[in-house]
Amino acid sequence: MAADIAPDELSTREVISDPYPAYTQLRDRSPFNYEDLPAGSVPGIEHPLRSWALLRYGDVYGALRDHETFSSANNPLVGKAFPPLVLILDDPPRHTRFRRLVNKAFTLKRIEALTPWITSVAEELLDEAGTNEVDIVQRYTIPLPVKVIARLLGIPGDEYESFKRWSDAFLSLVSMDNVERMRSIQEMVEYFGKMAAARRARGAEDLITALVDAEVDGEKxxxxxxxxxxxxxxxxxxxxxxxxxxNILNLLATMPDLWQRLRSDRSLVETVIEETLRYESxxxxxxxTATRDVEVSGVLIPKGDLITIYFGAANRDPAEFRNPDEFRLDRDxxxxxxxGMGIHYCLGAPLARAEAKISLTRFLDRFSVIRPGSAPAVRQTMTPVVFGFQQLPLVLERG
Ligand code: HEM
Known part of the structure; x- marks a missing residue:
């Protein structure tokens, strides 16, 4: 067991790179109040940002289901770390109206129609990656999703570079100064404004056109x-x-038996993806934000307080998943x-699942062996929101 971890250490680089020992130690004590962000870590946040951590599955599930008490609006980082975001940082009734409209544009049919194209991009990236040791993050796991979103939105291929730059500007919370970030965001807003105007004048087969056209009860x-x-x-x-x-490729690189099993039985591919979503969320x-005083597992959280929902910790709660720290394919x-769960359940889940399935299938078709490279794998430690690799060297052997 790792050394004792204090609640205030939940946002340290060490815990971000491997949060699971902290969850194991702290879950039974949750909900607890802790320092979520130290003062000065985000421009404009002059005092430490405190929050209530929910680490138990039951508490997380309950909060996700009760959006009236656990509001997504009024996030204190809006305008500081990121601009106001529609949908994900909104509550009903605006959220309901917006979600109904985008559900109409973001259909399964639209995603299914993209499958052959996603497959060809995956093939192209793997052709370029070769078979020696490669950093799969730079060569594959970053470019694939960026290209897919660009295509979905109808951004022409030759503008892909700016698109990637804007995307990075958002994600590099720490490594890019605010002035540069805001300039990039402004550039992007202008670009999408022009795109929307062009689609209004003349439609195209893309998501922006679908958004421009989408209507619920006569409203656009x-x-x-x-x-x-x-x-x-x-x-x-x-x-x-x-x-x-x-996360999927890293896990499989360390489980050669499972790799061989998957190569001969592709029916397990979807289960591997779901178990990875649970095991390494x-x-x-x-x-x-609490909209009223609320009791969670016997602890009173006052109205107006910030609450942090730990999807990753809930997915490893032994009260919900037996032997949660084992990667298993025989779970429910x-x-x-x-x-997520409830009204904010991920809109892009079918797309993410499709990208993962296409990718894993392509890797299995091409490579008889996949194993860790000689250079070290490095977890990202820039933000506690996501868990994944900044660098993942893998050796890919054709068979
Ligand atoms: C493995 C990949 C992904 C994971 C793990 C993931 C995870 C999540 C989670 C946990 C939420 C819930 C947020 C909350 O409760 O506050 C969410 C919401 C959302 N996700 Fe994803 N996501 C993924 C991929 C995508 C993709 C590919 C898209 C779109 C192209 C997308 C678009 C969205 C949107 C728009 C919401 C907000 C939905 C709402 O508020 O109604 N996600 N996602």
Missing amino acids: LEEWEILGFCILLLIAGNETTTNLLG PVQRLSR LRNHVGF
């Missing part, structure tokens, strides 16, 4: 909502999927909260 999306949604897709859809792909935590995985 407003301009700022369309732009906000494009930006949300960039943030919500890229790094999350990158980390899922990396790409999204570890997100915030809510229907209730994992890797994509």
